[in-house]
Amino acid sequence: MAAPIAYSLIATDLDGTLLRGDDTLSDRSLAALARVADAGAQHLVVTGRPAPRVRPLLDDLGCGGLAVCGQGAQVYDAGANRLLWSVTLDRELAETALGKIEAEVGEVYAAVDQDGVDGLTLIEPGYLMPHPTLPAVRVDRRDELWGEPISKVLLRHPYLSDDELAATARSVVGSLATVTMSGPGTVELQPCGVTKATGLALAAEHLGLRPADTIAFGDMPNDIPMFDWAAHGVAMANGHPELKAVADEITLSNEDDGIAVVLERLLGGTDQYGPLTLSIEP
Numbered sequence: 001m002a003a004p005i006a007y008s009l010i011a012t013d014l015d016g017t018l019l020r021g022d023d024t025l026s027d028r029s030l031a032a033l034a035r036v037a038d039a040g041a042q043h044l045v046v047t048g049r050p051a052p053r054v055r056p057l058l059d060d061l062g063c064g065g066l067a068v069c070g071q072g073a074q075v076y077d078a079g080a081n082r083l084l085w086s087v088t089l090d091r092e093l094a095e096t097a098l099g100k101i102e103a104e105v106g107e108v109y110a111a112v113d114q115d116g117v118d119g120l121t122l123i124e125p126g127y128l129m130p131h132p133t134l135p136a137v138r139v140d141r142r143d144e145l146w147g148e149p150i151s152k153v154l155l156r157h158p159y160l161s162d163d164e165l166a167a168t169a170r171s172v173v174g175s176l177a178t179v180t181m182s183g184p185g186t187v188e189l190q191p192c193g194v195t196k197a198t199g200l201a202l203a204a205e206h207l208g209l210r211p212a213d214t215i216a217f218g219d220m221p222n223d224i225p226m227f228d229w230a231a232h233g234v235a236m237a238n239g240h241p242e243l244k245a246v247a248d249e250i251t252l253s254n255e256d257d258g259i260a261v262v263l264e265r266l267l268g269g270t271d272q273y274g275p276l277t278l279s280i281e282p
Contacts, residue, residue, distance in 0.1 A: 008213040016219035032260035048182040050113040051076040072199030111154040130185035153189040180222040197225035
């Protein structure tokens with residue numbers, strides 16, 4: 001077994017963090033995660049994607065254990081293909097929240113992630129998927145979004161920036177839902193009080209691990225609660241300024257294997273990629 005690593009739990013976001021822009025994983029990242037596993041640490045994906053949209057990626061990573069999905073609303077057991085824990089967003093509250101937002105900013109375009117391991121992503125007319133590789137089912141009318149239990153609502157505006165839309169949504173939604181911003185074109189409503197940190201805490205408890213055992217990697221404001229929970233938070237160079245401002249460390253971008261750089265440094269030594277590059281301090 002390799003020398004022990006300083007952290008027993010490696011929590012990574014996917015989009016803009018572990019994944020490259022084309023939704024692939026580099027050989028260097030895969031090698032670093034393999035070395036982490038050899039050193040006895042657990043890798044835990046913590047993502048805004050719902051469980052059905054994560055399953056193929058977990059297969060690529062060789063992960064048969066837990067993953068935190070849906071911005072913390074789901075703790076997914078990949079090996080058993082079942083949800084150990086999930087919480088849904090009340091659909092009447094979601095409709096009310098949408099109405100309050102549209103009263104302030106005009107029409108928005110909405111989508112939903114259905115709950116469950118086989119839940120669909122439904123999109124209403126006008127909504128464009130931020131990740132065109134992810135499957136979605138287009139419906140004809142908004143009321144068709146509410147046919148089954150949902151884990152979250154995704155919002156887009158014709159001209160407002162994500163920051164502007166998220167700020168307005170937070171100002172009017174109140175306790176109806178938690179508002180997050182998880183990537184370009186991705187402002188979301190999820191169950192009130194649910195964040196990546198709540199899902200991460202549940203998964204870590206299941207694994208017998210603590211915040212002190214955890215290093216977390218992310219790129220967007222939805223990762224801030226996860227950074228607050230973990231002992232050490234590492235933002236990507238391509239990350240949002242709000243996350244960089246609270247990070248303990250800033251590494252290289254997702255395209256430049258920023259996670260691998262940090263993990264290699266923690267593991268020590270050199271490998272096929274040459275001398276290990278130190279990550280950038282904020």
